[in-house]
Amino acid sequence: MFETDRLRLRAVREADFEDLIALWNDDRIQKMLSTDFVVPLGAKLEKLVREMSSSALFYAIIETKDSHxxxxxxxxxxxxxxxxxxxxxxxxxxxxxxxxxxTELLRFVIDYAFRQLALHRITLNVFGNNTAAIRVYNKVGFIQEGVQRKANWGDGKWQDVIWMAVLDEDWEASKQDGPDPKIVS
Ligand SMILES: CC(C)(COP(=O)(O)OP(=O)(O)OC[C@H]1O[C@@H](n2cnc3c(N)ncnc32)[C@H](O)[C@@H]1OP(=O)(O)O)[C@@H](O)C(=O)NCCC(=O)NCCS
Structure with a gap:
């Protein structure tokens, strides 16, 4: 439904749940998304993933544009x-x-969230050891608003939970002239 330079964002389909569950069951991913125990998850996870995809304001499967x-x-x-x-x-x-x-996806989604979904803020939290995510969030304009110190146990250590947000006015101010992200139907 939506395209960036290299990616397509589309609605979730029944066939995606297997991929989504495998994604969540990858410990490198689950430990960055969850404050709960990182363990292999079955039916409970499937229920959660289905609920998350249906209740979200915006939920998209990302696929490569050329090979899907x-x-x-x-x-x-x-x-x-x-x-x-x-x-x-x-x-x-x-x-x-x-x-x-x-980076490419976030630039599109942030723009879409403010311009089309009329959001005023986008909020997130990220673990202090998630260097790649923090780098990307800073790059696309998220600003750190607070830190819950040593709030998550992972990889044998306490990790901070960092809260960040971007406001519509931050995004407006940072926007550079350029083509609008493409929307195809
Ligand atoms: C976080 C995540 C979405 C980033 O995706 P990605 O496509 O690899 O991100 P990008 O390539 O756009 O950017 C990553 C940036 O982090 C940097 N980076 C990656 N690992 C790093 C590290 N260990 N230390 C410092 N910088 C690092 C990269 O150099 C790049 O910055 P640059 O463009 O300035 O060179 C991906 O790693 C992921 O899915 N992680 C697991 C789930 C997760 O953490 N989700 C977010 C939860 S808050």
């Missing part, structure tokens, strides 16, 4: 109507990390 390979998901969830705020979630399969895909 499953890359991951991106979502805006826990939307608050009055405050026009929503939480960002995303994960890509490790084989796609380090190619600038998250």
């Amino acid at each position: 390979e499953f890359v991951g998901f991106i979502s805006l969830w826990d939307a608050q109507t009055k405050n026009r705020d929503a939480r960002l979630g995303m994960a890509l399969l490790p084989s796609f990390w380090g190619r600038g895909y998250a």
